[in-house]
Amino acid sequence: MTTPPKISVKGITKTFTLGKDSFTALDDVSLDIEDNEFVTVVGPSGCGKSTLLNILAGLEEPTDGQSLVDGSAVSGPGPERGVIFQQYALFPWLTVRKNIEFGLKTARVSKAERRDRAQHFIEMVGLEQFADALPKMLSGGMRQRCAIARAYAVNPSILLMDEPFGALDALTRVKLQEQLLDTWSKEQRTVLFITHDVDEAVFLANRVIVMAADPGRIYDVVDVDLPYPRSEEFRLSTEFAALRNRVWHSVYHQDGRTAADSKHPTPSSATA
């Protein structure tokens, strides 16, 4: 027996009922993610990508199917799965430092160690000068860096990121993508990253999952077999462009249940 995958999604279906109508957010979705893999999920709105993340986070229950983390079934949130929300979700009454210490306090970590670990992650995301500022003083980018530090501080083995850079301007977004990869290369974690931005999906990932809506399903899987660290050079390379075109096509020209049904015969040989 080999070790189970880090995250295993098995035939998850999620339906919402609104009065008489029911809506299938996820239809029999299965997916395995290996340890320390960086997987991005991209798809049109309504494809259930956030629902998938919420189920893995333990914030929502699937209607059918099961998700496993390290081989055991997910039931409710847990500190081994850190979540980063699009709306930052910082506690506005706490300073940057206190926000980062929040999860450590829940875990009853001693005061001295809390200080040390918070300081480490404050430095990691470059917020030293704002450590004692309230969130209202921070820009969107700084807020999200604080949220990333807060998630890292409880030392999760998995990071679930729900369109974390979706509310930021294009320049800040590029900068934060590079910082995130930098952080990820220093502190390896398994990452599931939801986005609606094709460039972002390809730039960050080992593997891009393309989803389709109505019903929400996995439409295509594109491997990004290109080395890290990735920088501007990579972003402007022809390999990147080829992969982006491939993912773009999968996102914007969806016909049939999966990509295999239409244009692309095999969803893995992608290196240009």
Place this chain on the structure above:
Amino acid sequence: MAVLSDQGAQASRTGRGGTRASAGRGRSSTAAGPRRRGLSLLLNAVSVGFGIALWWGLAAAGFTLPTPSEVVSKAGTLLSDGTLQQDIVASLGRVLAGFALGTALAIPVGFLMGWYGVVRGLVEPWIQFFRTIPPLAIIPLAIVLMGIGETPKIFVIFLAAFLVCVISTFQGVVDVDRTLINAARVLGAGDAGIFLRVVVPASTPFILVGMRVGLGSAWATLVAAELIAAQKGLGFRMQNAQLYYDLPTIFVGLIAIGILGLLMDRVLLLAERKLTGWQERR
């Protein structure tokens, strides 16, 4: 997104270098602060002065009003024989007792209503029902049930403060951002942790607004409460003066109630600034 405040957008452009810029902006805005406050104080003073002049003018023109000087000398008399102090202590005691009891009960009840659907279902109809009855209308019932001592007076003030404060506390709990609760859950917080570390701080602004409005209703109920066979108190003094057509005393009572209410409101406002300074104001 609305949460991106303007200074936030500023800082995001400059990234980390933004410290200097934002500190500079901070300094310039504090420099403008006192000047603006000075201007608004001046406007306040002009407005009050104009109001008193108008009052004086009306009194001089033959309206049945006491002049400000008559009121001031009446206040002097009432102060020197100790009546005003005695009345203030009596009224303030009632208001504070009723208000303190009202908010002390309203905050836990509001929290329970917001947190547990069962409590909400059980309590809400009563609160909605009593909210439609003016506290004045409760007075006959209060007298019959509680006699004519301090109890019925404090009770109606309590009821007025409680009803206002309970609703805003409840609203505060219901309005806590779901994302913040989820953020706390994924950081490992249990129900108790979420309640104490998220729901309580997040609803503090609502509670403080509720307390301020509740204090207003407590004062508003005071005079009515002192209709109940009181022997002292600002409301009693004014009703008594009404029998003797003693307008200056009525004015002294009104002004005293106004000033005391204003002072208490300031204290709560100060607490609000201290406790909820983290809010992003639009």
